[in-house]
Amino acid sequence: MSNDVTSQRLVALFCLGWLLLNFPLLGLWDVRATVMGLPLFPVALFLLWAVLIAVLAWLMERRTHGPQDD
Amino acid sequence: MLSPALVIGASFGYLLLLFAVASYGDWRAAQGRSIIANPWTYALSWAVYCTAWTYFGSVGRAASGGVRFLPIYLGPTLAMVLGWLVLRKIIRIAKTYRITSIADFIGSRYGKSPLLAGLVTLIAVVGIVPYIALQLKAVSAGYSLLTASFLAELPTQAHWTQDSTFYMALALAGFTMVFGARHLDSGERHEGMVAAVAFESVVKLIAFLAVGLFVVYGLFNGLADLFSRVQAVPELARLLQLEQPGGFSWMQWFALTLLSMLSVIFLPRQFQVMVVENVRESHLRRAVWVFPLYLLAINLFVLPIALGGLLYFGVGQMNADNFVLSLPLAAGQPALALFAFIGGVSAATGMVIVETIAVSTMVCNEMVMPLLLRTAYFRPGAGRDVTTLLLGIRRAAILGVMVLGYVYFHLAGDAYALVSIGLISFAAVAQFAPAVLGGIYWKGGTRLGALAGLLAGFLMWTYTLMLPSIAKSGWLGVEFLNRGLGGWDLLRPEQFLGLHGMDNLTHSLFWSLLVNTGAYVGLSLWRPPSGRESSQALLFVDVLKSTNASSPVFWRGSANVADLLRLCERFLGVEKATALFQEYALQAGVRQIEAIRPDARLVQFVETQLAGAVGSASARVLVASSVEEDALTPDDVLRILDEASQLRVYSRELEEKSESLQQATADLRKANEQLKSLDKLKDDFMSSVTHELRTPLTSIRALAELLRDDPKLELTQRCKFFEIIVSETERLSRLVNQVLDMAKIESGHVEWHVAPVDMCALVRQAVVATTPMFHEQQIAVELNLPTQAPAVMADNDHLMQVMLNLLSNAAKFVPAVGGRVGVSLYCDDRSLVVAIQDNGPGVAVAQQSLIFERFRQGGDASNRPQGTGLGLPISRQIVEHFGGRLWLESGPLGGARFLFSLPLIEHAGFAEA
Numbered sequence: 001m002s003n004d005v006t007s008q009r010l011v012a013l014f015c016l017g018w019l020l021l022n023f024p025l026l027g028l029w030d031v032r033a034t035v036m037g038l039p040l041f042p043v044a045l046f047l048l049w050a051v052l053i054a055v056l057a058w059l060m061e062r063r064t065h066g067p068q069d070d
Numbered sequence: 071m072l073s074p075a076l077v078i079g080a081s082f083g084y085l086l087l088l089f090a091v092a093s094y095g096d097w098r099a100a101q102g103r104s105i106i107a108n109p110w111t112y113a114l115s116w117a118v119y120c121t122a123w124t125y126f127g128s129v130g131r132a133a134s135g136g137v138r139f140l141p142i143y144l145g146p147t148l149a150m151v152l153g154w155l156v157l158r159k160i161i162r163i164a165k166t167y168r169i170t171s172i173a174d175f176i177g178s179r180y181g182k183s184p185l186l187a188g189l190v191t192l193i194a195v196v197g198i199v200p201y202i203a204l205q206l207k208a209v210s211a212g213y214s215l216l217t218a219s220f221l222a223e224l225p226t227q228a229h230w231t232q233d234s235t236f237y238m239a240l241a242l243a244g245f246t247m248v249f250g251a252r253h254l255d256s257g258e259r260h261e262g263m264v265a266a267v268a269f270e271s272v273v274k275l276i277a278f279l280a281v282g283l284f285v286v287y288g289l290f291n292g293l294a295d296l297f298s299r300v301q302a303v304p305e306l307a308r309l310l311q312l313e314q315p316g317g318f319s320w321m322q323w324f325a326l327t328l329l330s331m332l333s334v335i336f337l338p339r340q341f342q343v344m345v346v347e348n349v350r351e352s353h354l355r356r357a358v359w360v361f362p363l364y365l366l367a368i369n370l371f372v373l374p375i376a377l378g379g380l381l382y383f384g385v386g387q388m389n390a391d392n393f394v395l396s397l398p399l400a401a402g403q404p405a406l407a408l409f410a411f412i413g414g415v416s417a418a419t420g421m422v423i424v425e426t427i428a429v430s431t432m433v434c435n436e437m438v439m440p441l442l443l444r445t446a447y448f449r450p451g452a453g454r455d456v457t458t459l460l461l462g463i464r465r466a467a468i469l470g471v472m473v474l475g476y477v478y479f480h481l482a483g484d485a486y487a488l489v490s491i492g493l494i495s496f497a498a499v500a501q502f503a504p505a506v507l508g509g510i511y512w513k514g515g516t517r518l519g520a521l522a523g524l525l526a527g528f529l530m531w532t533y534t535l536m537l538p539s540i541a542k543s544g545w546l547g548v549e550f551l552n553r554g555l556g557g558w559d560l561l562r563p564e565q566f567l568g569l570h571g572m573d574n575l576t577h578s579l580f581w582s583l584l585v586n587t588g589a590y591v592g593l594s595l596w597r598p599p600s601g602r603e604s605s606q607a608l609l610f611v612d613v614l615k616s617t618n619a620s621s622p623v624f625w626r627g628s629a630n631v632a633d634l635l636r637l638c639e640r641f642l643g644v645e646k647a648t649a650l651f652q653e654y655a656l657q658a659g660v661r662q663i664e665a666i667r668p669d670a671r672l673v674q675f676v677e678t679q680l681a682g683a684v685g686s687a688s689a690r691v692l693v694a695s696s697v698e699e700d701a702l703t704p705d706d707v708l709r710i711l712d713e714a715s716q717l718r719v720y721s722r723e724l725e726e727k728s729e730s731l732q733q734a735t736a737d738l739r740k741a742n743e744q745l746k747s748l749d750k751l752k753d754d755f756m757s758s759v760t761h762e763l764r765t766p767l768t769s770i771r772a773l774a775e776l777l778r779d780d781p782k783l784e785l786t787q788r789c790k791f792f793e794i795i796v797s798e799t800e801r802l803s804r805l806v807n808q809v810l811d812m813a814k815i816e817s818g819h820v821e822w823h824v825a826p827v828d829m830c831a832l833v834r835q836a837v838v839a840t841t842p843m844f845h846e847q848q849i850a851v852e853l854n855l856p857t858q859a860p861a862v863m864a865d866n867d868h869l870m871q872v873m874l875n876l877l878s879n880a881a882k883f884v885p886a887v888g889g890r891v892g893v894s895l896y897c898d899d900r901s902l903v904v905a906i907q908d909n910g911p912g913v914a915v916a917q918q919s920l921i922f923e924r925f926r927q928g929g930d931a932s933n934r935p936q937g938t939g940l941g942l943p944i945s946r947q948i949v950e951h952f953g954g955r956l957w958l959e960s961g962p963l964g965g966a967r968f969l970f971s972l973p974l975i976e977h978a979g980f981a982e983a
Contacts, residue, residue: 007155014151021144022327023320030312037294039301039310042137042373049147049366056151057359 009059017052021045072404074217077411078234081213084412085241088266088419092249095265106264107349109356115264115343116361117271119146119334120368121201122208122418123492125274126391128369132376133390136309139372141323143365145330153358157335157344159510161354163613164345168682172341172502173432176524177687179509179610180517181603184687187436189521190502191429193528194338195471196536197498198429200491202475203482205418210235210479212411215395236476242422243472250427251464259347260427267343267424270416275368277413281394282371284406285378289397293374300377305385309377325576326493332503333496338428339421346428422475430467435685438463443691457643460683482543493575494535500579501527504587508594513607519594527586534563535578601702608711622714624707625670627699631663634676637696641683650679673697762805766798808940815947820868822951826861826975827869829902833895836873843881849889859895862902862972864952872948872956875941876906876968883910883965901954901971910965918958922946945970 019025029044098105105111124142131139149156160175169175173194177187213234249263290296300306312323334340348354379393388396394414398406442463504527505520541548554561564574566581599607605624631651638647651663654675658666666672673693680689700706773791777783783791814820837853844851880891892907913921922942942956949956954972 010151010154014148017148017151018327021148022324026323027312027320032311034297034301038297041310041312045137045140046366046370049144049362052147052151053359053362053366056362060154060355060359 092262096262099261113357113360114268130391141326203479523590629697
């Protein structure tokens with residue numbers, strides 16, 4: 001069942017997101033450094049966030065929508 | 071500074087625009103061309119999550135703690151990852167049972183308990199009304215800032231009759247009444263309101279981004295410039311780090327993420343836009359990622375604005391909460407400041423409108439209705455139409471909530487209790503999590519457990535978070551904060567039982583959720599659920615599994631259609647009730663309303679429709695009062711469930727049977743086709759055979775007649791005729807033999823004498839046997855054999871037949887002059903291959919597969935050599951019998967190259983015949 005697989009992937013993505021955006025993994029970025037003049041930590045935080053959303057979007061939109069959608 | 075008239079004019083102009091958008095939304099909905107029935111509008115309406123507290127407050131939090139404000143938005147993002155699983159289930163339940171608020175949801179799940187729904191409403195009102203007040207305060211503060219000279223002291227609060235915020239609250243109440251309480255059936259969505267809220271989400275995003283871009287590129291030279299200046303100031307540079315000396319703890323980060331994750335689903339306004347206003351479940355697919363994207367976009371410039379403000383004004387000079395307004399104002403951009411203010415107004419009003427609708431629905435359905443139902447006015451039999459009254463109650467509730475919010479704002483002012491209410495509200499609604507999440511995934515949760523859990527969590531929240539915030543506002547002695555209630559040190563609200571090392575929010579969240587979940591689980595396990603509770607549990611938990619037709623209806627008793635219709639007419643209006651019953655009749659397959667069977671399904675239908683209007687608990691009371699019903703015991707539930715599952719099993723069996731029938735039909739049809747084509751093949755075969763037999767017979771007969779009729783024929787002529795007759799007879803007998811061979815092979819009656827065969831010897835023997843023929847036609851034969859070849863298991867005579875056949879075939883097709891035939895034999899590790907090659911015209915690609923069919927010969931009919939057309943099919947059958955293969959290739963000599971392979975002894979797997 002493809003739907004079941006999607007559910008499992010979502011749960012896995014949730015666990016991954018929770019890990020990446022919490023102690024201790026998030027703390028790894030909390031160092032004094034800059035990328036292209038921008039402080040590393042806020043940049044990393046927003047990038048992680050954006051990637052999480054992108055993967056979520058990919059998981060949700062990947063399936064071809066049936067005729068009853070939209 | 072801006073003139074008050076301008077700011078007020080702009081604000082009310084904006085409100086008028088909202089009215090226009092909402093009216094347009096309603097007008098389009100009435101025409102059946104909804105503007106909100108698409109996933110983008112749906113996702114934008116979710117952004118009502120971003121209130122004035124986000125709009126102004128995030129900057130303030132960022133100015134003091136750097137990115138520490140972000141968990142409030144990361145939590146919802148994580149929640150949305152699971153949105154497709156959790157929200158979809160909640161939406162399905164709410165749609166199926168016409169649930170219109172989170173109080174109704176919880177009450178309905180635990181046996182349609184009015185008490186539980188009332189408790190949830192109470193928590194929501196206590197937790198949310200101050201939050202509404204905060205929105206009004208934000209607008210009011212923004213107004214003061216814009217109209218006052220920004221360096222001067224802000225004016226003290228005006229008397230309420232002169233306070234523009236009061237009139238704004240009234241306008242909002244009017245808006246909400248018009249667009250939020252037009253119909254009675256809350257199951258119908260508020261299209262105009264959602265359109266307006268989605269519009270507001272766009273406005274606030276654009277306004278905030280505009281301010282952000284202005285600060286970064288107008289006041290500074292881009293992000294890199296801004297950050298490099300920040301790095302130069304040590305006390306600002308620390309804001310770029312997470313772990314700062316004193317103040318940050320990962321536990322708080324974790325708690326905030328969890329808290330916002332729960333509140334994004336359980337805040338009444340979120341429940342309203344996500345669940346109640348959902349048009350189609352499939353819209354969820356896009357909304358779950360567009361909404362987090364919106365959150366990311368609106369947060370992009372929070373840190374730059376905060377840092378920019380601190381750099382521009384100097385640390386501690388200005389209230390950072392107002393940077394969004396004060397920066398453009400100070401930089402001489404009043405128009406941008408006004409636009410930013412309108413953005414703030416849209417953030418505040420969006421929240422106030424939706425929250426008011428949600429809370430007033432709860433108050434009306436879960437608090438007022440249960441009380442009213444006890445009065446004589448609502449007794450069954452009193453046949454008055456109460457729809458107008460109900461609408462009046464709904465509107466009064468809206469006004470009441472709004473006024474309550476304003477009064478709180480007016481009283482609390484700048485008090486700590488108001489300023490810190492954002493997260494306190496979140497913590498209040500987080501108390502709904504165990505009852506809701508447990509309710510949709512765990513069948514064992516009971517009313518008692520939910521009641522105790524919610525009450526315990528709410529009391530703990532009040533004691534550890536709400537009361538301290540009130541005390542800090544100076545309305546309550548701070549004595550109990552420091553010394554504990556009644557001097558009990560262990561009962562200190564912010565170090566409960568001596569637990570310390572947490573900030574007060576984390577502390578309160580931990581304790582309240584702990585006692586909440588503990589009481590919920592513990593008491594649910596203590597006593598088994600009643601019949602009604604377990605039936606509702608089944609309906610909620612299994613909602614995604616059951617289809618409408620097979621879902622069980624948990625009701626026993628007797629009813630009559632007229633009573634139920636009258637009940638509906640009273641609460642939904644005559645027109646609507648009749649329409650609903652007609653629709654039901656149509657679905658039930660009867661013509662008239664009177665002909666509807668008053669069974670459990672009808673009762674359930676009526677109850678669900680009423681639930682949309684008055685809440686499921688009240689609907690239950692109403693239905694129970696107008697029908698005669700038997701109390702539902704847990705045994706009944708089991709029995710009904712059994713019947714339903716039996717029905718499901720039957721229908722599934724029926725489905726399976728019809729499927730297998732279809733399969734069998736298809737199989738039979740296929741077999742029939744096969745038989746037909748075989749029959750046709752046989753007919754073809756017969757006609758070919760008779761045709762092949764007739765040709766030689768005709769010539770024999772013709773020649774014999776000539777010989778008989780003309781006795782004076784010359785001897786040489788006579789001899790020639792005899793020769794032809796003999797050769798035609800030979801051809802006849804060869805044909806008959808081959809037909810017999812074919813038939814024997816096909817029917818499996820051939821006697822095979824299988825023994826090891828030396829293929830080298832066999833090939834050589836075959837060539838020797840055909841040498842006279844080749845010699846006669848002057849064909850050169852090239853033999854290319856290894857000295858020795860491994861033996862194969864086969865029948866010597868039949869293989870010889872194959873060889874002779876292939877050799878004579880080759881002889882037939884070589885050119886008359888310079889014909890060449892090559893015979894070769896080689897081995898690989900699995901099989902032995904014999905190739906017979908000629909330099910004839912070869913076989914056209916189109917014919918390559920045909921020549922192995924019976925009576926098909928290569929070449930055109932004109933130049934076709936003599937032959938029966940059975941040689942190759944027979945040869946192929948023989949070779950395949952020994953597990954080999956016979957095929958055709960284009961060879962190096964230009965002609966055809968027939969090859970056959972036979973497995974070597976150790977690989978032979980043929981069947982012994």
